[in-house]
Amino acid sequence: MFRVQYYFLLIQGFMAISSKNAIVNPVSAQTHSDSLDASHKDASHKKTSHNEISGAEIVIRCLNEEKIKFVFGYPGGAVLHIYDEIYKQNGFKHILVRHEQAAVHAADAFSRATGEVGVALVTSGPGATNAITGIATAYMDSIPLVVISGQVPVPAIGLDAFQEVDMVGITRPCVKHNFLVKDVRDIAETMKKAFYIAATGRPGPVVVDIPKDITAHKTSFHYPKSVEMRSYNPVLKGHSGQIKKAIKLLLEAKRPMIYTGGGLVLGDGAPELVKLARTLGYPVTNTLMGLGGYPASDPQFVGMLGMHGTYEANMAMQNCDVLIAVGARFDDRVIGNPKHFLSQKRTIIHIDVDPSSISKRVKVDVPIVGHVQSVLAEMNEALLLETTGTAEKTKNDTKNDISAWWAQIGEWRKVHGGRYEMSDTVIKPQYVIEKLWEVTKGDAYVTSDVGQHQMWAAQYYKFDRPRRWINSGGLGTMGVGLPYAMGCQFADKNAQVACVTGEGSIQMNIQELSTCAQYGLPIKVILLNNRYLGMVRQWQEFFYENRYSESYMDSLPDFVKLAESYGHVGMQITKPSDVEGALKEAFSKKDKFVFMDFITEQSENVFPMVENGRGISEMILGDEKKSDEKKGAK
Amino acid sequence: MKHIISILIENEAGALSRVAGLFSARGYNIESLTVAPTEDSTMSRMTIVTSGSDEVIEQIIKQLNKLVDVIKVLDLNDGKFIERELMLVKVKATAQYRDEMKRMCDIFRGRIIDVADGSFTIELTGSGSKLDAFIESLDNTAILETVRTGASGIGRGDRILKI
Numbered sequence: 119m120f121r122v123q124y125y126f127l128l129i130q131g132f133m134a135i136s137s138k139n140a141i142v143n144p145v146s147a148q149t150h151s152d153s154l155d156a157s158h159k160d161a162s163h164k165k166t167s168h169n170e171i172s173g174a175e176i177v178i179r180c181l182n183e184e185k186i187k188f189v190f191g192y193p194g195g196a197v198l199h200i201y202d203e204i205y206k207q208n209g210f211k212h213i214l215v216r217h218e219q220a221a222v223h224a225a226d227a228f229s230r231a232t233g234e235v236g237v238a239l240v241t242s243g244p245g246a247t248n249a250i251t252g253i254a255t256a257y258m259d260s261i262p263l264v265v266i267s268g269q270v271p272v273p274a275i276g277l278d279a280f281q282e283v284d285m286v287g288i289t290r291p292c293v294k295h296n297f298l299v300k301d302v303r304d305i306a307e308t309m310k311k312a313f314y315i316a317a318t319g320r321p322g323p324v325v326v327d328i329p330k331d332i333t334a335h336k337t338s339f340h341y342p343k344s345v346e347m348r349s350y351n352p353v354l355k356g357h358s359g360q361i362k363k364a365i366k367l368l369l370e371a372k373r374p375m376i377y378t379g380g381g382l383v384l385g386d387g388a389p390e391l392v393k394l395a396r397t398l399g400y401p402v403t404n405t406l407m408g409l410g411g412y413p414a415s416d417p418q419f420v421g422m423l424g425m426h427g428t429y430e431a432n433m434a435m436q437n438c439d440v441l442i443a444v445g446a447r448f449d450d451r452v453i454g455n456p457k458h459f460l461s462q463k464r465t466i467i468h469i470d471v472d473p474s475s476i477s478k479r480v481k482v483d484v485p486i487v488g489h490v491q492s493v494l495a496e497m498n499e500a501l502l503l504e505t506t507g508t509a510e511k512t513k514n515d516t517k518n519d520i521s522a523w524w525a526q527i528g529e530w531r532k533v534h535g536g537r538y539e540m541s542d543t544v545i546k547p548q549y550v551i552e553k554l555w556e557v558t559k560g561d562a563y564v565t566s567d568v569g570q571h572q573m574w575a576a577q578y579y580k581f582d583r584p585r586r587w588i589n590s591g592g593l594g595t596m597g598v599g600l601p602y603a604m605g606c607q608f609a610d611k612n613a614q615v616a617c618v619t620g621e622g623s624i625q626m627n628i629q630e631l632s633t634c635a636q637y638g639l640p641i642k643v644i645l646l647n648n649r650y651l652g653m654v655r656q657w658q659e660f661f662y663e664n665r666y667s668e669s670y671m672d673s674l675p676d677f678v679k680l681a682e683s684y685g686h687v688g689m690q691i692t693k694p695s696d697v698e699g700a701l702k703e704a705f706s707k708k709d710k711f712v713f714m715d716f717i718t719e720q721s722e723n724v725f726p727m728v729e730n731g732r733g734i735s736e737m738i739l740g741d742e743k744k745s746d747e748k749k750g751a752k
Numbered sequence: 753m754k755h756i757i758s759i760l761i762e763n764e765a766g767a768l769s770r771v772a773g774l775f776s777a778r779g780y781n782i783e784s785l786t787v788a789p790t791e792d793s794t795m796s797r798m799t800i801v802t803s804g805s806d807e808v809i810e811q812i813i814k815q816l817n818k819l820v821d822v823i824k825v826l827d828l829n830d831g832k833f834i835e836r837e838l839m840l841v842k843v844k845a846t847a848q849y850r851d852e853m854k855r856m857c858d859i860f861r862g863r864i865i866d867v868a869d870g871s872f873t874i875e876l877t878g879s880g881s882k883l884d885a886f887i888e889s890l891d892n893t894a895i896l897e898t899v900r901t902g903a904s905g906i907g908r909g910d911r912i913l914k915i
């Protein structure tokens with residue numbers, strides 16, 4: 119033990135001095151591709167000629183080269199040169215948020231909705247630290263972003279300068295990669311790399327930290343057409359042998375199950391998956407992040423799985439004999455207790471673009487590393503050959519008969535079936551979401567915050583298309599809902615965008631009501647106001663004997679007046695009979711931001727539920743336990 | 753089990769902290785870590801001594817490969833390899849210890865590289881366990897100071913880590 123610590127100190131010591139020693143070699147610290155000739159290293163960038171432009175302008179030109187439509191940002195000292203160039207250009211639109219966290223969330227949602235790389239721009243120091251939650255949120259859900267941060271001038275770095283923070287250091291654990299640009303001649307290539315790294319392989323946020331003096335220095339602009347990095351070569355195609363093996367296993371399965379996650383949505387693999395699932399006729403479940411990856415209204419869909427998944431999805435997941443996981447990562451909220459999950463024998467096929475996701479939490483039998491879209495397309499081809507190509511068999515002859523399995527799933531479906539108790543005096547949150555789905559014809563972008571309302575939105579809004587359900591799955595960040603809705607509305611200005619939120623979460627980025635007013639965003643906020651940090655309260659009810667420690671939300675604002683003070687429409691809805699009418703009215707206001715404050719049942723709980731540490735088939739289905747206790751008390 | 757992992761990594765600012773950060777963030781052990789530029793100065797070669805179950809080692813390799821600056825990763829324990837570490841030990845060499853120290857140094861094929869009033873500095877190379885054995889065989893009270901580089905490793909024969 120002593121030895122390990124001893125060495126660790128050694129390493130830390132080494133790190134501290136490394137900037138002068140082994141790792142940083144002043145010449146090679148920034149490697150240049152062949153496209154940039156070596157001699158320029160000695161050229162003074164102070165000598166300018168007429169075709170040289172400033173670093174700030176180069177940043178803008180790079181964004182234009184990438185055909186960026188929106189940059190979400192907030193100005194400050196270190197990025198003033200860049201903002202001056204923004205003033206002069208019209209290639210992209212800059213969206214001024216009210217807090218840097220919201221800038222990153224909005225860029226993140228823009229990416230989730232469109233598949234394009236989102237871009238945020240923040241100043242150094244506090245601007246940079248405010249962006250961190252946004253960056254970490256995107257990182258956990260593998261969203262491609264380029265976040266540009268200002269930095270103090272190079273000579274001031276390390277001297278505790280005004281508004282200095284080590285952005286590269288502070289973001290290192292929550293980015294796919296980051297760069298500190300120390301020479302104006304490196305900006306273009308670094309930006310190209312940033313976009314390339316963010317969007318390829320398993321996507322993720324990339325930070326480009328640019329000191330202020332670098333944005334003033336001048337050089338000629340050349341944007342590389344492509345980048346090649348010897349240290350970064352994301353895989354695309356899956357291994358054909360593995361794919362054949364997978365097909366064979368799938369066709370022999372008696373109790374097959376298709377389990378898809380956020381990777382399927384992000385990898386734009388949904389159409390191929392639908393084809394595969396329909397050819398096979400197998401049940402499909404989606405994770406929270408994967409909703410919309412398979413149409414929820416399709417009979418083969420068994421619902422979301424996991425901690426608040428459907429009974430049938432969790433039972434099928436637990437009891438299947440062949441499981442194919444597509445762009446999903448067997449995380450703790452999905453498979454519950456891994457020991458319990460593994461107590462049932464099943465053969466697992468896992469398709470993922472990130473090799474480190476495979477066999478991380480659950481040992482996999484047939485790993486297929488590759489881009490989901492290309493792997494699924496290859497599987498579909500192979501399957502077609504298998505089921506129709508050979509002999510004169512028709513598709514139905516070879517179609518694997520799993521009717522007994524479907525019968526079993528049918529039984530499980532009856533057990534819970536998404537039931538909740540209706541009331542005609544108090545609004546049930548589930549009812550609001552069901553009506554929201556009806557009123558928007560299932561076609562809205564639905565963003566959510568984090569808490570009970572998030573789970574109800576996931577359970578009761580039937581997503582038929584990918585990239586419509588926008589939420590923070592991995593980090594579970596309260597406060598994303600409103601900026602996410604902004605990102606979606608910018609992505610699709612005519613779309614219906616609903617932000618399902620709680621009175622706790624909405625207050626974490628409430629300042630964005632102002633941004634929504636400035637840009638005339640016709641978002642509809644669906645606040646399920648239970649006057650509680652509901653998800654916290656639920657856990658306290660279940661696991662802390664109703665000791666509701668700090669989970670009551672006191673001193674709420676009058677949300678109607680608050681909305682109105684920004685020029686928005688505010689509505690408060692207290693009666694179940696008004697829910698549908700109010701939603702219709704709100705969505706008929708096509709050019710208005712409407713804040714809908716639904717006063718909902720305070721003590722409603724999210725069911726089914728798998729308690730922490732339990733197996734996914736060990737679910738609590740409803741308030742039975744609670745109502746039994748009540749009966750006993752009488 | 754103990755594993756020695758060799759890494760070729762871009763010689764970029766912050767590359768070392770990405771590797772060290774990965775190990776601490778994911779709770780992997782580092783017994784030692786050494787790094788220096790290679791014959792191609794744009795690249796560094798790193799040797800990490802770590803330990804863990806097969807699953808953990810598999811994850812370590814995958815996570816290292818995922819780092820954008822990492823060019824190649826090799827688990828030396830997958831085949832035959834040579835491990836060497838350098839240690840400098842300053843020991844008491846007063847009349848009472850002098851002969852004993854000289855003898856121990858010879859047995860372990862070390863070299864005395866500095867002789868001062870009452871102390872020797874011994875240089876010793878070998879596998880980590882050989883260096884451990886040397887320390888253990890000395891009278892603890894005679895050791896004034898030790899410094900070790902951490903292990904470096906290289907594959908035997910045809911096992912070459914290069915791009």
Ligand SMILES: Cc1ncc(C[n+]2csc(CCOP(=O)(O)OP(=O)(O)O)c2C)c(N)n1
Nearest residue numbers: 569570571596620621622623650651652653
């Ligand atoms: C930034 C942040 N802080 C704390 C939490 C922990 N947390 C998870 S859900 C929740 C309650 C959310 O309350 P509300 O927004 O009212 O939603 P409800 O559960 O009542 O629907 C809290 C505090 C979190 N997820 N994110």
Ligand SMILES: [Mg+2]
Nearest residue numbers: 620621650652
């Ligand atoms: Mg609440």
